[in-house]
Amino acid sequence: MIKVGILVTGAPPAELEQRFGSYRAMISALLGPGFETRSYDVVAGEYPAPVDQEHAYVVTGSPAGVYDDLPWIEPLKQFLRAAKGRARLIGICFGHQIMAEAFGGRVEKAQGGWGVGLHRYEVKDGAPWMDGAKAVSIPVSHQDQVVEQPPASRLIAGSAFNRVGILAYEDQPAISFQCHPEFDPAFAQALIETRRDRLDDPDSAIASLDAPNDRDRMARWIRAFLAG
Numbered sequence: 001m002i003k004v005g006i007l008v009t010g011a012p013p014a015e016l017e018q019r020f021g022s023y024r025a026m027i028s029a030l031l032g033p034g035f036e037t038r039s040y041d042v043v044a045g046e047y048p049a050p051v052d053q054e055h056a057y058v059v060t061g062s063p064a065g066v067y068d069d070l071p072w073i074e075p076l077k078q079f080l081r082a083a084k085g086r087a088r089l090i091g092i093c094f095g096h097q098i099m100a101e102a103f104g105g106r107v108e109k110a111q112g113g114w115g116v117g118l119h120r121y122e123v124k125d126g127a128p129w130m131d132g133a134k135a136v137s138i139p140v141s142h143q144d145q146v147v148e149q150p151p152a153s154r155l156i157a158g159s160a161f162n163r164v165g166i167l168a169y170e171d172q173p174a175i176s177f178q179c180h181p182e183f184d185p186a187f188a189q190a191l192i193e194t195r196r197d198r199l200d201d202p203d204s205a206i207a208s209l210d211a212p213n214d215r216d217r218m219a220r221w222i223r224a225f226l227a228g
Contacts, residue, residue, distance in 0.1 A: 002226055004031065005054035005087075006039040007076070009094055010062030016190050023060040026182040027092070030219050035226070043072050047079055056088035056226050059095025061180065065144055066098045066107045077102040084172045088226060091176030093142055096167070099176045103150035103169070112161055115140045116192050117205030118213055119179065121157040121165040129175075129224035130156075136214040138179035139188040145178060175225055181218035185209040 006024045011017055020026070024039040031037065038054065040046045048054055059080075064070055080102040083089060091099040097107040119140045123133055136157065146164040149155065152172075158165035167176045180188070189206050196202045 001036045002034065002056065003036045003038070003054045004226065005048050005057045006037055007042050007057055007059045007079075007095070008039050009042055009060050009072075009076070009098075010064060012187075012191070013194050016187065016194070019190070020184065020187040023182070026184075026187075027058055027060065030182040030215075031223065031226070032219070034223075042076050042079070045072065045075065047075075051079065051082045052086040054087060056090065057083060058090045058092065059098060061093035061095065061141075064094065065109075066094065066101045073098070084174075088228070089169075089172070089174035089176075090222060090225070091174075092182065093140075093178060093180055094144075096176035096178045097144055097146060099174065100146045100148075100150055100153070100164075100167070103152065105146055105150040105153070106148035107144050108147045110143055110145045110162070114143045114195070114199050115145075115161050116195070116199060116202070117188070117208035118185075118211055119159055119161065119165075121159050121162075121179065123157045124155050125168075127154075127156060127168050127175075127225075129221050131217065131220070133214070133217060136179075136218060137211065138177075138181055138214055138218060139183040139185060139209065140179045141183070141188065141191055142178060173225075173228070175222075177218070179218075181215050181222070183215075185213065
């Protein structure tokens, strides 16, 4: 059984969490059977000890920005650096961004505003845990993005809106995704509704979620990566 620690960096809006569950629950569902998950509330300063207590760690999405002056941001970066090479690492959205910052990259607010709805990432490079897909369509929800890759990272996929969509690290077993493979389209739609007044075209974003998506394919990628 592969032990996966979920480093929880935020929660859905309270009403949506009641309807759709927590980010920990979404990620556990994405992984499926064969994985033993345990969550750590890193916002409250909760971390595993020792750092290799789990075989792997997944860093969740968050309403926070990696550049925010919050007391838990720097300790999380320090934990990720300590875990380098000692556990497999996966970052999702905020997790993708803070991994990039922890390992030498840079994150900024996107000049294009919010990215929401179903986005298509073109695959630039392959990896052993992938299956040869040329592109993937996955729900996204972000206003920040990685603008400088960490030195030891390799660009796997991206889009015109978000060039650095998926990264793989060459000096450690680590991957990260700006998109949200754990988001059911119904949850992604409900989340858009909570931000309607901040979005340029929420109706088009919602309509995009009716198209076929590659959540199952990306879940297989993540499982293959965790299996090593």
